[in-house]
Amino acid sequence: MTVPVQREGDQIPAMALRGLVKRFDTKLAVSGVSLDVPAGSFYGLLGPNGAGKTTTLSMAVGLLRPDAGHAFLLGYDVWADPSAAKARLGVLPDGVRLFDRLTGPELLAYHGLLRGMDATTVDQRARELLDVLELGAGNRTLVVDYSAGMRKKIGLACALLHAPRLLVLDEPFEAVDPVSAARIRDILQRYVAGGGTVIFSSHVMEVVERLCSHVAILSDGVLRLHGTLGAVRGDRSLEEVFVQVVGGRVSTGSELAWL
Amino acid sequence: MAVTTAEAGPSVWPFVRLKLRMLVNGWRGRPARTALFVAGVVLAGFFAVAGYAIFAIPGVVGDERAASLLLQLGGSMLVFGWLIFPLLFFGVDESLDPSRFALLPLSRRTLIMGLFAAALTGLPALSTLAATAGMVSTVADLGGAAAAFVQFVGIVGGVLICVAVSRAVTSAFATGLRSRRSRDLAVVLFAVVAALLGPLQLALLAGAERADWPAFAAIADVLGWTPLGAPWSLGLDVVAGRLWAVPLKLLIIVVTLVGLLRWWSATLERAMLGAASNGSSRATGNAGSPTGLLLGRRLPRSRFGALVARETRYWWRETRRRASLITFSVAGLFLPVSISLSGGAAGPMAVFVGALAAVALANQFGYEGNAYAANVAAGVPGRVEVHSRAAAHAVFVLPLLLLVALVVGVVSGRPERIAGDLGLLLATYGAGLGLVLPVSVRGAYSLPESTSPFALSSGGGLAKGFLTLGVMLGTLVATVPLQILAWVLGSVWLWIGLPVGAAFGCAAYLIGSQVAGDWLDKRAPEVLVAVTAGR
Numbered sequence: 088m089t090v091p092v093q094r095e096g097d098q099i100p101a102m103a104l105r106g107l108v109k110r111f112d113t114k115l116a117v118s119g120v121s122l123d124v125p126a127g128s129f130y131g132l133l134g135p136n137g138a139g140k141t142t143t144l145s146m147a148v149g150l151l152r153p154d155a156g157h158a159f160l161l162g163y164d165v166w167a168d169p170s171a172a173k174a175r176l177g178v179l180p181d182g183v184r185l186f187d188r189l190t191g192p193e194l195l196a197y198h199g200l201l202r203g204m205d206a207t208t209v210d211q212r213a214r215e216l217l218d219v220l221e222l223g224a225g226n227r228t229l230v231v232d233y234s235a236g237m238r239k240k241i242g243l244a245c246a247l248l249h250a251p252r253l254l255v256l257d258e259p260f261e262a263v264d265p266v267s268a269a270r271i272r273d274i275l276q277r278y279v280a281g282g283g284t285v286i287f288s289s290h291v292m293e294v295v296e297r298l299c300s301h302v303a304i305l306s307d308g309v310l311r312l313h314g315t316l317g318a319v320r321g322d323r324s325l326e327e328v329f330v331q332v333v334g335g336r337v338s339t340g341s342e343l344a345w346l
Numbered sequence: 347m348a349v350t351t352a353e354a355g356p357s358v359w360p361f362v363r364l365k366l367r368m369l370v371n372g373w374r375g376r377p378a379r380t381a382l383f384v385a386g387v388v389l390a391g392f393f394a395v396a397g398y399a400i401f402a403i404p405g406v407v408g409d410e411r412a413a414s415l416l417l418q419l420g421g422s423m424l425v426f427g428w429l430i431f432p433l434l435f436f437g438v439d440e441s442l443d444p445s446r447f448a449l450l451p452l453s454r455r456t457l458i459m460g461l462f463a464a465a466l467t468g469l470p471a472l473s474t475l476a477a478t479a480g481m482v483s484t485v486a487d488l489g490g491a492a493a494a495f496v497q498f499v500g501i502v503g504g505v506l507i508c509v510a511v512s513r514a515v516t517s518a519f520a521t522g523l524r525s526r527r528s529r530d531l532a533v534v535l536f537a538v539v540a541a542l543l544g545p546l547q548l549a550l551l552a553g554a555e556r557a558d559w560p561a562f563a564a565i566a567d568v569l570g571w572t573p574l575g576a577p578w579s580l581g582l583d584v585v586a587g588r589l590w591a592v593p594l595k596l597l598i599i600v601v602t603l604v605g606l607l608r609w610w611s612a613t614l615e616r617a618m619l620g621a622a623s624n625g626s627s628r629a630t631g632n633a634g635s636p637t638g639l640l641l642g643r644r645l646p647r648s649r650f651g652a653l654v655a656r657e658t659r660y661w662w663r664e665t666r667r668r669a670s671l672i673t674f675s676v677a678g679l680f681l682p683v684s685i686s687l688s689g690g691a692a693g694p695m696a697v698f699v700g701a702l703a704a705v706a707l708a709n710q711f712g713y714e715g716n717a718y719a720a721n722v723a724a725g726v727p728g729r730v731e732v733h734s735r736a737a738a739h740a741v742f743v744l745p746l747l748l749l750v751a752l753v754v755g756v757v758s759g760r761p762e763r764i765a766g767d768l769g770l771l772l773a774t775y776g777a778g779l780g781l782v783l784p785v786s787v788r789g790a791y792s793l794p795e796s797t798s799p800f801a802l803s804s805g806g807g808l809a810k811g812f813l814t815l816g817v818m819l820g821t822l823v824a825t826v827p828l829q830i831l832a833w834v835l836g837s838v839w840l841w842i843g844l845p846v847g848a849a850f851g852c853a854a855y856l857i858g859s860q861v862a863g864d865w866l867d868k869r870a871p872e873v874l875v876a877v878t879a880g881r
């Protein structure tokens with residue numbers, strides 16, 4: 088499956104998941120997730136903590152081998168033809184360390200060269216990214232000494248550097264300050280406007296509601312609801328839908344009366 | 347000691363229960379953890395039985411002088427061990443991490459007593475008590491029930507001192523090493539010290555050969571008046587009729603204990619107040635392009651260049667790796683030099699040094715944990731990955747091998763051997779790499795995400811450590827033909843040794859790296875899972 092069946096137009100979804108399953112020891116973390124992410128969409132993957140978002144995205148980008156199912160990125164099968172799929176992809180994994188004994192500029196250069204870019208392009212883009220994300224192009228601090236938010240930002244810069252067609256971001260806004268978050272939102276929106284596709288996970292409704300064209304709600308490893316933002320939300324707020332779908336409890340007023 | 351428990355009252359029980367609960371939970375966990383727990387129990391049991399037997403011998407034999415020597419020296423060594431051990435295994439036993447209690451409204455005294463009680467509730471303290479019970483048996487044999495009772499009080503005090511000293515030192519260490527920089531420095535210093543232990547030991551042994559027993563006995567008696575030895579000599583004083591010494595030594599014990607607990611309490615407070623964030627960001631000079639910063643001048647502007655550059659940076663900047671380089675340098679130089687000084691053959695040492703260099707890569711994927719995800723996500727081909735890692739390692743090791751060959755040639759007064767020895771070194775390094783690279787793909791395991799210095803791999807690492815041993819053995823076997831050849835050829839080897847050895851090493855490396863690269867292409871995600879810490 089080196090060449091996808093049809094490659095013209097936006098027919099092919101940027102990401103297509105088919106029956107992904109992952110079991111850890113006794114826990115079924117993801118049970119049969121199938122999802123199409125249309126090219127050019129800004130897709131939000133919502134779910135409470137432990138829903139299986141990280142596990143799903145890891146399987147989708149080739150970091151975690153699924154027990155069953157397939158994942159296609161831009162038409163290429165991730166697990167049958169990894170190099171073709173990965174070349175067009177930018178990833179910001181969650182809970183994964185960076186090569187943090189490098190400085191920020193070194194780390195970016197490393198990622199750029201890993202992706203086979205030429206040195207001058209790497210230098211130019213790396214400087215620009217460091218500048219825009221306010222990490223400082225001349226900053227000689229090792230990434231291990233960065234704050235959590237700065238680490239997210241340098242990770243994001245690494246994912247963006249080679250101008251991929253598809254961005255998979257796991258919790259990109261976690262621990263990021265509001266100013267940087269606004270800047271990241273801006274960057275991502277321009278990226279999508281330019282024809283790229285973003286899928287990111289989050290458990291913060293406001294961000295998703297503000298940015299996304301499509302959403303999917305995952306809980307307990309099962310995809311509960313997915314579609315365009317309008318279709319999923321209906322005439323309610325996304326938060327109401329989310330709480331209802333995920334099965335959160337609604338306060339009855341009688342509990343915690345002593346509080 | 348009696349004082350401490352009485353004062354703390356019932357409030358230490360929650361801590362003890364918590365500790366017990368954690369022990370039980372550890373035991374109910376995954377099979378690997380259960381196995382580790384069982385191994386701990388077996389080890390503690392062995393230590394207890396062996397210790398008891400050793401300490402009980404002088405009593406059985408009825409030798410008072412031997413008893414005085416063994417109890418005081420042995421006891422002092424126990425305390426010393428408790429002092430050193432937590433530094434070696436720093437961060438492994440954070441079972442009751444004081445910082446977790448920081449937010450609870452506990453008085454400092456309650457907290458200290460609770461943590462102390464919890465530390466006493468554990469296999470190490472228990473097996474130490476059981477081992478030193480052998481001393482009570484000895485004293486009973488020598489001086490009867492009354493002396494034995496006094497000795498019993500002594501060993502209880504001794505165990506309390508052991509635990510207190512280890513906790514206090516750990517805590518002081520933890521507060522002293524809050525910043526990453528000082529921790530890194532400590533690891534490196536420690537590696538140097540550890541590497542020097544071998545030479546030191548030889549020196550000590552040489553000293554022991556000349557030393558006489560009266561001198562040892564004198565040392566033992568002096569130790570008996572220090573906190574290290576006082577607890578263990580209480581009963582002996584009764585046996586020897588020095589009753590006046592008992593209250594004095596009891597005083598030493600109590601003062602030591604109180605002092606240690608005070609010190610612990612002080613450092614604990616600093617630990618719980620949290621790190622003063624001295625985030626002095628380094629100079630932000632505008633020093634060149636990002637790729638220039640990463641690659642320097644010489645490396646190619648390519649994927650391979652980037653990988654090699656990152657690896658060489660890591661060998662230098664990552665403390666565990668730097669520590670292993672330092673240990674290797676010291677051992678690699680010291681061993682062959684000492685062997686050739688004593689007139690031994692250089693061949694076997696070449697095998698050993700070359701293999702030792704290679705095994706540093708046995709868990710090369712584990713060093714930086716799941717940061718390896720970046721390479722997996724970028725789809726780096728297995729062979730490129732493997733070659734780049736070996737190349738970066740060789741950048742450090744090859745000059746060292748050359749140095750070893752030079753130094754050995756000069757020290758042994760046979761400079762004509764340098765080229766042949768270097769050939770053997772290259773052959774074993776290559777063969778070692780050829781074996782260790784596939785092993786590093788198949789046998790990768792996670793190291794603790796080390797924020798604490800001296801953290802060792804806790805689970806599974808031990809079994810995987812045997813793989814390393816296997817690689818050493820395999821390298822020995824693989825280079826036997828070459829050793830024989832060098833020996834048979836004699837002076838001819840002096841001429842052909844270097845090219846033949848280098849060719850042998852290259853061939854072995856190429857075979858091994860191809861296998862490793864192919865395996866990595868198929869198993870990169872599995873390697874990533876294996877090196878991911880936790881869970």
Ligand SMILES: Nc1ncnc2c1ncn2[C@@H]1O[C@H](COP(=O)(O)OP(=O)(O)O)[C@@H](O)[C@H]1O
Nearest residue numbers: 111116134135136137138139140141142143881
């Ligand atoms: N390596 C692992 N081993 C065991 N369980 C895991 C592992 N990774 C994730 N899990 C479990 O799988 C579930 C889903 O986790 P995750 O995908 O990280 O959730 P999310 O990212 O949505 O918060 C959780 O219950 C988590 O505990």
Ligand SMILES: [Mg+2]
Nearest residue numbers: 140141181258
């Ligand atoms: Mg997650």
